[in-house]
Amino acid sequence: MDTIDLRSDTVSHPTAAMREAMAKAELGDDVFHDDPTVNQLEADAAAMLGKEAAVFVTSGTQGNLCALLAHCQRGESIIIGDTSHIFVNEQGGMAQIGGLIPHTAPVQADATMRLDDLEKAVNPDDEHKPVTRLVSLENTHNMAGGVPISAEYTAAVGDFARRNGLILHIDGARIFNAAAAYGVDVKALVADADSVTFCLSKGLCAPVGSVLVGGRDFIRRARRARKALGGSLRQAGVLAAAGLIALHEMTDRLIEDHQNAQLLAEGLSEVPGVRIRSQNTNFIIFSVAPDNELTLDEFVRELRQEYNILMSPYAGEAGVIRLRTHYWIDRRAIAKVVSAVRATLS
Ligand code: TLP
Numbered sequence: 557m558d559t560i561d562l563r564s565d566t567v568s569h570p571t572a573a574m575r576e577a578m579a580k581a582e583l584g585d586d587v588f589h590d591d592p593t594v595n596q597l598e599a600d601a602a603a604m605l606g607k608e609a610a611v612f613v614t615s616g617t618q619g620n621l622c623a624l625l626a627h628c629q630r631g632e633s634i635i636i637g638d639t640s641h642i643f644v645n646e647q648g649g650m651a652q653i654g655g656l657i658p659h660t661a662p663v664q665a666d667a668t669m670r671l672d673d674l675e676k677a678v679n680p681d682d683e684h685k686p687v688t689r690l691v692s693l694e695n696t697h698n699m700a701g702g703v704p705i706s707a708e709y710t711a712a713v714g715d716f717a718r719r720n721g722l723i724l725h726i727d728g729a730r731i732f733n734a735a736a737a738y739g740v741d742v743k744a745l746v747a748d749a750d751s752v753t754f755c756l757s758k759g760l761c762a763p764v765g766s767v768l769v770g771g772r773d774f775i776r777r778a779r780r781a782r783k784a785l786g787g788s789l790r791q792a793g794v795l796a797a798a799g800l801i802a803l804h805e806m807t808d809r810l811i812e813d814h815q816n817a818q819l820l821a822e823g824l825s826e827v828p829g830v831r832i833r834s835q836n837t838n839f840i841i842f843s844v845a846p847d848n849e850l851t852l853d854e855f856v857r858e859l860r861q862e863y864n865i866l867m868s869p870y871a872g873e874a875g876v877i878r879l880r881t882h883y884w885i886d887r888r889a890i891a892k893v894v895s896a897v898r899a900t901l902s
Pocket of ligand 1: 564565566614615616617618641642645694696697698727729730755766
């Protein structure tokens with residue numbers, strides 16, 4: 557029986573076309589800028605996001621850290637959402653490695669931070685305070701439940717950043733999901749940003765890799781940071797070949813994952829005992845009625861043992877499960893999940 561893995565979109569495997577392209581990729585030593593496939597990926601990614609240059613990195617975490625290291629000096633402060641992935645789930649690399657001081661602002665249910673909270677987080681020119689250098693957004697927002705943020709809001713934060721002499725970085729791990737949700741060209745969502753990290757893995761299905769885009773000088777500094785972090789790879793074209801397919805063939809289909817997430821949420825909402833908390837882009841967050849005989853852990857275990865369906869309790873809130881649809885979850889899988897959940901809770 558095939559596994560139906562809904563724990564994250566990070567579990568997605570490369571497609572057959574990716575595996576074939578990886579086998580045939582032209583290679584070189586990327587530390588010498590000699591890998592034609594990596595060079596192509598970086599050029600195409602920069603063009604697609606409307607920026608001057610790009611650098612291929614091993615992960616979203618590495619892309620975000622390279623960006624912060626390239627933009628900021630030790631001892632400076634960055635304004636960041638209190639539930640942002642960079643703050644909560646990247647081991648505090650900005651402080652641990654970069655010597656940067658996070659100044660958090662509350663993330664609202666719609667994944668935005670209030671502009672007056674951002675204003676309050678900018679330190680005055682006072683020798684007691686670290687210099688505020690950068691503000692970071694996350695689109696789509698993971699802990700908010702896959703909520704996309706709009707071009708208009710991003711432009712307002714861009715305006716705030718310019719008024720205060722700050723750099724704007726976007727953790728756009730799933731920026732193409734946001735573009736699909738708003739039906740806009742991804743350029744519109746990042747026009748105001750000085751840098752953006754986005755992931756080729758996750759919904760776009762490449763096995764490894766993210767891309768950091770921005771201005772030419774910034775990318776030169778980010779390449780230096782990547783080297784110091786041990787992330788400069790040699791014949792990385794085997795990975796970039798899958799990344800090129802992710803970029804050119806997988807972004808336009810993400811809307812199908814969103815439609816499937818909606819279908820799954822509708823199906824689950826009809827199961828007695830299930831309460832859908834939210835459904836945005838490819839995310840679903842739901843809870844199981846507390847008066848049910850099964851604990852959440854037992855519910856998850858039974859789905860795995862009896863039906864080969866993988867879900868994981870949500871770290872952000874007790875009693876809650878968070879699912880993500882992706883390329884390998886089709887309508888047949890969704891029907892199976894709904895009937896397995898119904899049988900498990902009956
Ligand atoms: N998120 C993972 C886990 O780390 C939680 C997931 O399963 O969603 N930014 C955002 C918004 C992310 O969601 C993630 C991964 C990253 C950055 C980091 O990407 P990787 O895992 O490639 O370092």
